[in-house]
Amino acid sequence: MPQIIVDKNKCIGCGSCYAMYPELFAADADGKSKVISSDYQTHGYNKEEIIAVCPVSAISVKD
Numbered sequence: 001m002p003q004i005i006v007d008k009n010k011c012i013g014c015g016s017c018y019a020m021y022p023e024l025f026a027a028d029a030d031g032k033s034k035v036i037s038s039d040y041q042t043h044g045y046n047k048e049e050i051i052a053v054c055p056v057s058a059i060s061v062k063d
């Protein structure tokens, strides 16, 4: 199973990931991103596009 990781030290809470991929990310209490599902393939998402949505390179994906 793939694993999506958000580096909370890098995340600036811009909201792009949870706006674009609401099945995978949500806002935590601080407005930063938290991963709610790593199963991006089920939703037909592209790994490189998920990584690229973050302006500060806080998202990584391990397959």
Ligand code: SF4
Pocket: 006, 010, 011, 012, 013, 014, 015, 016, 017, 018, 032, 033, 053, 054, 055, 056, 057, 058, 059
């Ligand atoms: S796109 Fe990046 S900076 Fe923006 S909320 Fe998501 S992880 Fe944080």
